[in-house]
Amino acid sequence: MFACAYCGESAGLRLWHGACRQRHAAALEQIPAFFPKALRSDMPASGFGNLARQIARSAFVKDKELRRAVEDGLRRLIDEAARARDLTPAQLARIYEIAAEFEFAPEDVTRLAAQRR
Numbered sequence: 001m002f003a004c005a006y007c008g009e010s011a012g013l014r015l016w017h018g019a020c021r022q023r024h025a026a027a028l029e030q031i032p033a034f035f036p037k038a039l040r041s042d043m044p045a046s047g048f049g050n051l052a053r054q055i056a057r058s059a060f061v062k063d064k065e066l067r068r069a070v071e072d073g074l075r076r077l078i079d080e081a082a083r084a085r086d087l088t089p090a091q092l093a094r095i096y097e098i099a100a101e102f103e104f105a106p107e108d109v110t111r112l113a114a115q116r117r
């Protein structure tokens with residue numbers, strides 16, 4: 001008998017439950033995809049952070065995996081902001097607010113922006 005690599009419950013003779021693995025993979029795609037949309041959303045950064053963390057928890061996403069997904073999301077958010085020509089200062093400030101919500105410093109945002117090709 002094995003414990004599921006995701007939820008930790010017994011998975012019989014398998015290493016994981018198919019549904020757990022699927023939920024985990026879906027969350028890792030869903031979380032970064034939220035970020036560019038957050039630029040024009042009215043949701044407070046804290047609400048956005050809570051939502052992302054809630055999805056991560058319910059899909060057995062580990063802290064390290066979440067951090068990578070957030071970094072990917074911040075890249076997409078910066079890309080979206082760089083493409084837009086009509087952003088308000090408040091929308092630009094949102095990038096830093098959202099980054100801070102996930103404990104990414106302003107320097108991290110600068111670094112990610114510098115990595116854009």
Ligand SMILES: [Zn+2]
Pocket residue numbers: 004005006007008009011016017020
């Ligand atoms: Zn499971």
